[in-house]
Amino acid sequence: MRFDVAIRNGIVLTMDESMRVLWGGSVGIEDGKISYVGRDEVRGEEEIDARGCVVMPGLINCHTHAAMTLFRNAVEDQPLEKWLKETIWPREARMKPWHVRAGARLACLEMLSSGITCFNDHYFFMEEVAGVVDESGMKAVLCEAMIELFDEERGREALRRGAEFAGRYRGWRGRIWTMLGPHAEYSCSLEFLSKVREEADRLGVGIHMHLAESRPHVEEFVRRNGVSPVKALDRIGFLKSDVILAHAIHLDDDDLRILAERDVAVSYNPVSNMKVCLGMARVDEMLRMGMRVGLGTDGPGTNNSLDLLQDLKTGALLQKLRYMDPTALPVEKAVWMATRGGALALGLRDTGSIKPGMRADVIVLDTRKPRYRPIRSPYTAATYCSTGSDTRDVIIDGRIILRDGQPQTLDPEKTIQEAEKASQDLLGE
Amino acid sequence: MRFDVAIRNGIVLTMDESMRVLWGGSVGIEDGKISYVGRDEVRGEEEIDARGCVVMPGLINCHTHAAMTLFRNAVEDQPLEKWLKETIWPREARMKPWHVRAGARLACLEMLSSGITCFNDHYFFMEEVAGVVDESGMKAVLCEAMIELFDEERGREALRRGAEFAGRYRGWRGRIWTMLGPHAEYSCSLEFLSKVREEADRLGVGIHMHLAESRPHVEEFVRRNGVSPVKALDRIGFLKSDVILAHAIHLDDDDLRILAERDVAVSYNPVSNMKVCLGMARVDEMLRMGMRVGLGTDGPGTNNSLDLLQDLKTGALLQKLRYMDPTALPVEKAVWMATRGGALALGLRDTGSIKPGMRADVIVLDTRKPRYRPIRSPYTAATYCSTGSDTRDVIIDGRIILRDGQPQTLDPEKTIQEAEKASQDLLGE
Numbered sequence: 123m124r125f126d127v128a129i130r131n132g133i134v135l136t137m138d139e140s141m142r143v144l145w146g147g148s149v150g151i152e153d154g155k156i157s158y159v160g161r162d163e164v165r166g167e168e169e170i171d172a173r174g175c176v177v178m179p180g181l182i183n184c185h186t187h188a189a190m191t192l193f194r195n196a197v198e199d200q201p202l203e204k205w206l207k208e209t210i211w212p213r214e215a216r217m218k219p220w221h222v223r224a225g226a227r228l229a230c231l232e233m234l235s236s237g238i239t240c241f242n243d244h245y246f247f248m249e250e251v252a253g254v255v256d257e258s259g260m261k262a263v264l265c266e267a268m269i270e271l272f273d274e275e276r277g278r279e280a281l282r283r284g285a286e287f288a289g290r291y292r293g294w295r296g297r298i299w300t301m302l303g304p305h306a307e308y309s310c311s312l313e314f315l316s317k318v319r320e321e322a323d324r325l326g327v328g329i330h331m332h333l334a335e336s337r338p339h340v341e342e343f344v345r346r347n348g349v350s351p352v353k354a355l356d357r358i359g360f361l362k363s364d365v366i367l368a369h370a371i372h373l374d375d376d377d378l379r380i381l382a383e384r385d386v387a388v389s390y391n392p393v394s395n396m397k398v399c400l401g402m403a404r405v406d407e408m409l410r411m412g413m414r415v416g417l418g419t420d421g422p423g424t425n426n427s428l429d430l431l432q433d434l435k436t437g438a439l440l441q442k443l444r445y446m447d448p449t450a451l452p453v454e455k456a457v458w459m460a461t462r463g464g465a466l467a468l469g470l471r472d473t474g475s476i477k478p479g480m481r482a483d484v485i486v487l488d489t490r491k492p493r494y495r496p497i498r499s500p501y502t503a504a505t506y507c508s509t510g511s512d513t514r515d516v517i518i519d520g521r522i523i524l525r526d527g528q529p530q531t532l533d534p535e536k537t538i539q540e541a542e543k544a545s546q547d548l549l550g551e
Numbered sequence: 552m553r554f555d556v557a558i559r560n561g562i563v564l565t566m567d568e569s570m571r572v573l574w575g576g577s578v579g580i581e582d583g584k585i586s587y588v589g590r591d592e593v594r595g596e597e598e599i600d601a602r603g604c605v606v607m608p609g610l611i612n613c614h615t616h617a618a619m620t621l622f623r624n625a626v627e628d629q630p631l632e633k634w635l636k637e638t639i640w641p642r643e644a645r646m647k648p649w650h651v652r653a654g655a656r657l658a659c660l661e662m663l664s665s666g667i668t669c670f671n672d673h674y675f676f677m678e679e680v681a682g683v684v685d686e687s688g689m690k691a692v693l694c695e696a697m698i699e700l701f702d703e704e705r706g707r708e709a710l711r712r713g714a715e716f717a718g719r720y721r722g723w724r725g726r727i728w729t730m731l732g733p734h735a736e737y738s739c740s741l742e743f744l745s746k747v748r749e750e751a752d753r754l755g756v757g758i759h760m761h762l763a764e765s766r767p768h769v770e771e772f773v774r775r776n777g778v779s780p781v782k783a784l785d786r787i788g789f790l791k792s793d794v795i796l797a798h799a800i801h802l803d804d805d806d807l808r809i810l811a812e813r814d815v816a817v818s819y820n821p822v823s824n825m826k827v828c829l830g831m832a833r834v835d836e837m838l839r840m841g842m843r844v845g846l847g848t849d850g851p852g853t854n855n856s857l858d859l860l861q862d863l864k865t866g867a868l869l870q871k872l873r874y875m876d877p878t879a880l881p882v883e884k885a886v887w888m889a890t891r892g893g894a895l896a897l898g899l900r901d902t903g904s905i906k907p908g909m910r911a912d913v914i915v916l917d918t919r920k921p922r923y924r925p926i927r928s929p930y931t932a933a934t935y936c937s938t939g940s941d942t943r944d945v946i947i948d949g950r951i952i953l954r955d956g957q958p959q960t961l962d963p964e965k966t967i968q969e970a971e972k973a974s975q976d977l978l979g980e
Contacts, residue, residue, distance in 0.1 A: 396868035439825035511940035
């Protein structure tokens with residue numbers, strides 16, 4: 123059998139409904155889609171020998187602020203408020219489109235080099251990010267951040283810009299989807315969030331929002347509104363299956379039940395949650411309730427890398443600690459969350475598993491390294507032994523954008539140089 | 552200036568008393584020791600261009616069971632007791648020296664490939680491990696595990712073997728040190744531990760022991776003995792500066808004060824502690840009290856990799872979560888713990904910092920990758936952006952044992968093959 127791209131001899135984690143694993147498996151890709159998965163001999167215009175390597179769906183990063191690579195390693199070990207007020211916000215106020223372009227391009231280079239094929243981004247000047255996503259060959263769900271700050275005029279303008287971006291870039295180049303991006307329950311009024319809901323319905327796009335990230339913000343919300351953020355959002359009809367909530371840490375049992383009933387998706391961001399001392403999300407329960415939970419790195423400011431495989435280990439460990447139960451978030455569920463679960467959380471039904479008819483978003487991990495041996499369980503290897511640096515090949519829509527660890531779309535040297543220039547311009551040396 | 556080995560143009564984290572950082576720094580190595588650190592031009596028989604890379608002391612892995620690579624990825628997401636009783640103990644009972652040799656050699660290959668220059672090992676058939684350490688060019692502190700199980704005869708025999716090993720291999724090849732290895736407070740009687748203390752004093756070696764790892768074991772100990780494990784050990788004169796305790800999680804304030812007063816060292820093993828749901832050690836407090844705390848991977852069975860750089864991130868994050876304080880375990884302290892702190896915790900005064908006169912145990916991290924950029928703070932880069940897979944060069948006692956990511960001492964293919972054969976022999980396919 124001959125294909126556009128043929129992957130041979132891999133340990134294939136299909137992440138399909140039956141969680142089929144093929145040792146010595148082949149994948150055939152035609153017209154950007156998976157067209158064969160099995161054990162037959164495959165040939166192709168392009169061939170990838172995956173002997174000893176794990177072949178799996180591309181990773182989905184469900185929550186980040188890509189351009190914040192510019193703030194990477196800038197200040198460390200500070201309270202979140204101080205970090206935001208003294209380091210981030212004054213610089214963000216001075217940001218120009220070229221800063222965002224340079225920062226997002228570095229993020230794309232880093233993400234595609236570490237196995238991420240699609241990311242869900244929440245920031246400013248998003249048309250710049252769209253351009254970079256196109257250049258990189260990646261996929262992304264983008265939204266313009268809307269920070270109302272309980273100011274009606276500011277809210278109106280933010281919603282106008284957010285909706286304009288979402289309308290214009292929806293489906294752009296076939297690899298970009300859009301959402302509306304209200305910031306959080308503590309920075310947006312319920313009136314504003316109602317308008318966001320209406321606009322999302324009108325446009326037919328989803329909503330990407332931070333929620334219940336810090337306990338003090340949730341408590342403050344309850345004091346002001348008499349109910350929890352989830353209950354308040356439910357009352358105004360905000361919660362539907364097109365919503366993805368970042369963090370969703372401080373939830374009571376009713377909140378959890380409401381989110382499950384409304385089929386709301388959640389992005390679990392374990393590293394960021396630990397780093398800025400927010401707490402431990404109830405992810406194991408969410409998954410048991412059948413919720414769509416994806417994994418997110420959050421921005422490089424609170425991580426500091428964009429390494430979803432590394433975060434997968436931290437995320438699984440954190441759930442075990444959360445419940446003091448070693449059976450919490452088992453490896454199969456963990457890998458699902460980072461791939462198919464993430465895709466579903468973003469409403470992308472045609473990616474996240476390796477199955478005929480799905481888009482060909484596939485990565486190859488170099489599991490021949492000592493750190494993986496003996497492999498025994500490829501789910502375990504992917505969850506507990508891997509890091510992004512072990513990514514060897516990345517294919518998106520059938521196009522090889524990382525080959526033998528070498529980026530094929532973005533120029534690494536130029537990308538890094540420009541980002542460092544932009545970073546220096548904002549922060550100084 | 553001409554040396555045996557010259558490292559040029561690096562970002563040098565000296566980890567010396569003044570925590571000096573040199574951008575564009577050079578290191579000259581002569582006769583296995585650091586003989587120059589500065590910014591002058593250096594030349595050497597062997598030269599390493601470290602432009603854009605972080606040059607730092609080799610990592611010290613303060614607690615592991617190296618040969619347990621054989622059990623890597625064997626069973627996942629199980630309670631510790633079940634895992635030990637059903638998977639590990641029956642296999643360990645069948646272990647032969649060749650199994651341990653093969654497993655430990657794979658561990659050495661993995662550790663040296665990820666920047667670890669010295670490890671503190673607690674297992675069986677330790678003469679095999681000593682042989683492999685010698686082959687690999689690494690350094691190690693080794694002890695024969697002594698599990699008394701409150702059986703006097705068994706204890707006597709264990710102590711005889713442990714002492715014999717410690718006496719024979721102490722100082723072997725100039726790169727191996729030994730300790731006595733009583734297992735834990737729940738598997739050894741105080742009478743036995745008194746004898747271990749006497750024997751350690753007689754031989755002039757230290758003691759490496761698990762302590763206060765799980766709450767139920769500590770509570771059981773208190774029920775039996777009326778006081779905490781630390782207080783009981785202190786009463787029998789066990790606690791001296793030559794003791795390193797693995798885990799030391801469940802300590803009250805008095806325990807902590809006693810450990811600090813007795814200058815006892817601790818190995819913090821964050822990944823293992825999360826994975827088997829043991830809890831969060833009081834590391835930030837220990838460091839503030841001036842205690843010698845090192846970082847450990849623990850065995851591959853409960854980790855599953857031996858990647859101290861990856862664990863450094865998890866360990867720093869876990870301290871922030873432990874105290875809900877973003878200033879807990881700042882990056883300088885974190886890197887100190889993984890290098891100089893670890894060396895001091897093992898009683899090795901001549902390694903762990905890059906300073907004239909110290910042994911030349913040095914690693915180069917490839918921080919030119921996108922995930923590190925902009926670097927800004929090399930402490931932050933090492934703590935939050937790095938993983939073992941980014942290690943480029945490793946030098947031990949002035950000998951280059953990893954060069955451009957290629958191991959120079961152990962044969963990767965043969966090492967992996969033999970370990971997989973040994974693993975299959977114990978566990979089946």
